[in-house]
Amino acid sequence: MIEMETMNVDVNQQIGTPGSLDQLFIITKYELLNYFRSRRFLILLIIGLIIDFILTGIIGYYRPQSFLSSNLSFYGGWVGQSITFIIILSAIFFGGDSISGEFQNKTGFFIASRPIRRSSIYIGKWIASFVASLLIMFIFLAITIANGIYYFGYSIPYQLGDAILFSILYLAAVLGFAFFFSSLFKSSAYSILITIILFLFAFTLMQDLISSLVGIEPWFIITYTAGIITNIFTVPFPAHIVHSTTQIGPKRTIFTTTYNATISEGLIIMAGYFIISTILGLFIFEKREFN
Amino acid sequence: MDDNVIEAINLTKKYGSFTALSNLNLNLSGSKCVGFLGPNGAGKTTTLKIFTDLIRPTSGQALINGIDVQRNKKKALSDCSALIETPEIYPSMTVREALSLVAELRGIPRSERGSQIEEVVAEVKMTDWLDKNVGKFSKGMKQRVNIASTLIGNPSIILLDEPTSGLDPRGMAEVRDIVKSLKKKDRLIFMSSHLLNEVADVCDEVAMIDHGKLLAYGPLEEITDKFSTVDDSAEAQFSKPIDESINRQISRINNVVSVERIDSRSVRIKYTGGLQSQEYILASLAGMQLGLIGFKSSSTRLEDTYLNLIKETL
Structure with missing residues (x-):
């Protein structure tokens, strides 16, 4: 009899629901598990490795001076040209349907009907995407640095550290923006497509049109700020505004204005994008109904 | 509480x-x-x-x-x-x-x-x-x-x-x-x-x-009593064939309204009085030693209740 009562107490004991922060990391853990088993993680990793191996082969075979003249030009050429592409692909692969997929695939019903705040789900998933993207980025950078050590020894310019820090903030901003767009849609296909169009075409096009045709600084476009990741390898740092003239005939000259984000401006815009898009995305996800 | x-x-x-x-x-x-x-x-x-x-x-x-x-x-x-x-x-x-x-x-x-x-x-x-x-x-x-x-x-x-x-x-x-x-x-x-x-x-x-x-x-029980217009019913199955005399015996059990033969070994019993009646009828059938091997109440009353209520809102 005593034994039975003890058993009843065990079975029916009140178990406390973990705090929101703990639940957030539980979501992160299982989301990462999903990513590491997913094809999209593998594909992104392969893309990163392909870029690395192509550059390794080209530099090893052709020995281009644009890369091998100094360690700064080597890292600038390698990291500056490729890392933003990998970051944008990460946002598309991990952020594009991260929230919309919960509605379309009905996986949201499995989690959101439990005693958990929606913000824990949103932020937990965001952190998982961030960690998965960082992992891809660091594998890419490890191969870059291994090549750099081969050609220049352990003389690694401090600008590489700066570029990595800028890249991490850029990744946060781009992922925050992708999550925001993902929370706007209930269809994975739409949200992925719009993320692809925006980051791979629309932003770059708008940036060029606004700066060269309208003549205003495109500071409000996220991809504009990525310039600081490339420009940090240029000494001295490029001027904020560059006016240039091009002679295209005996009597015709074209005047163009190019803008380069300053480091402080770039960092502020990235941080702004991250904060604003995360707040908006969270707000939308909190209000969205699982119909 | x-x-x-x-x-x-x-x-x-x-x-x-x-x-x-x-x-x-x-x-x-x-x-x-x-x-x-x-x-x-x-x-x-x-x-x-x-x-x-x-x-x-x-x-x-x-x-x-x-x-x-x-x-x-x-x-x-x-x-x-x-x-x-x-x-x-x-x-x-x-x-x-x-x-x-x-x-x-x-x-x-x-x-x-x-x-x-x-x-x-x-x-x-x-x-x-x-x-x-x-x-x-x-x-x-x-x-x-x-x-x-x-x-x-x-x-x-x-x-x-x-x-x-x-x-x-x-x-x-x-x-x-x-x-x-x-x-x-x-x-x-x-x-x-x-x-x-x-x-x-x-x-x-x-x-x-x-x-x-x-x-x-x-x-x-309360809802079906209130809204259903049909009697409770149950299907009883027996191990041996049942004849008219057995039908009459079942009819005499309290609250049984009618007994309808489904085939040689099963009957549909309509009754009033809800669950208490159902329990009593089942016990009576078992006591009669007729070879009762199955007794399944049907959801007719709930269905009738449902249809009555839903119809009323149309």
């Missing part, structure tokens, strides 16, 4: 000009199973979604154990679990991982997690699939995992939205058995369904809803 309480206060949900739920007032308490009956689009799923904060009411309150789900979802759902529609589980996860996720979110200590997962998986008869990926499962298998997930943490209140949806007849019977066994463990179960025999078989009370309005709520 009962610990297990679900309460809807003037719960209303509108989608533009369409009213999915209209001033629903419902108070369920205690340890029992309440069937939530209504045709498709009546407002059953809408109600359950509001109780799990998947959607928000236009006005009114949804309370679980006195806590407003919209104001404090985490606390309100801490002792309540739900199965709404047929949720998809992340396809790359195994059953064990999916249930571990739920167990961790519910705060089940690591030391108990494994045994509890194995226990609930055994209850839905999925032990052989514990370490297989959910992605390749059929709809019915996924629904079993979903049901297992609602049992994690031993919640006192369980909300089930058409839990037998997608299951084969055997699976449906097993789920009904699970719900019946859950009732014995001091739980309040609120189960939506449009399968009348399911509700008649499993539930103690019934709430009927149509066009977002509650039409009736009360003990099954």
Whole structure:
């Protein structure tokens, strides 16, 4: 009899629901598990490795001076040209349907009907995407640095550290923006497509049109700020505004204005994008109904 | 005071000009199973979604154990679990991982997690699939995992939205058995369904809803007594052929209205007086030593009640 009562107490004991922060990391853990088993993680990793191996082969075979003249030009050429592409692909692969997929695939019903705040789900998933993207980025950078050590020894310019820090903030901003767009849609296909169009075409096009045709600084476009990741390898740092003239005939000259984000401006815009898009995305996800 | 309480206060949900739920007032308490009956689009799923904060009411309150789900979802759902529609589980996860996720979110200590997962998986008869990926499962298998997930943490209140949806007849019977066994463990179960025999078989009370309005709520017996215009009936099966004299013998049992021969070994008995009568008739038949091998009450009265109530709202 005593034994039975003890058993009843065990079975029916009140178990406390973990705090929101703990639940957030539980979501992160299982989301990462999903990513590491997913094809999209593998594909992104392969893309990163392909870029690395192509550059390794080209530099090893052709020995281009644009890369091998100094360690700064080597890292600038390698990291500056490729890392933003990998970051944008990460946002598309991990952020594009991260929230919309919960509605379309009905996986949201499995989690959101439990005693958990929606913000824990949103932020937990965001952190998982961030960690998965960082992992891809660091594998890419490890191969870059291994090549750099081969050609220049352990003389690694401090600008590489700066570029990595800028890249991490850029990744946060781009992922925050992708999550925001993902929370706007209930269809994975739409949200992925719009993320692809925006980051791979629309932003770059708008940036060029606004700066060269309208003549205003495109500071409000996220991809504009990525310039600081490339420009940090240029000494001295490029001027904020560059006016240039091009002679295209005996009597015709074209005047163009190019803008380069300053480091402080770039960092502020990235941080702004991250904060604003995360707040908006969270707000939308909190209000969205699982119909 | 009962610990297990679900309460809807003037719960209303509108989608533009369409009213999915209209001033629903419902108070369920205690340890029992309440069937939530209504045709498709009546407002059953809408109600359950509001109780799990998947959607928000236009006005009114949804309370679980006195806590407003919209104001404090985490606390309100801490002792309540739900199965709404047929949720998809992340396809790359195994059953064990999916249930571990739920167990961790519910705060089940690591030391108990494994045994509890194995226990609930055994209850839905999925032990052989514990370490297989959910992605390749059929709809019915996924629904079993979903049901297992609602049992994690031993919640006192369980909300089930058409839990037998997608299951084969055997699976449906097993789920009904699970719900019946859950009732014995001091739980309040609120189960939506449009399968009348399911509700008649499993539930103690019934709430009927149509066009977002509650039409009736009360003990099954009381509701059918009030709204049904037909008698209770049951099918009795015998091991040997029955003749006219046996028919007459059965007719003489108290409260039996009529006895109709179905075939040489079975009869349909119509009676009045509800469950008490049913119990008495069954005992009498057994005592008559006629070779009774089966006795199954039919859900005719519930069906009649349902049709009467739903018809009235058209």
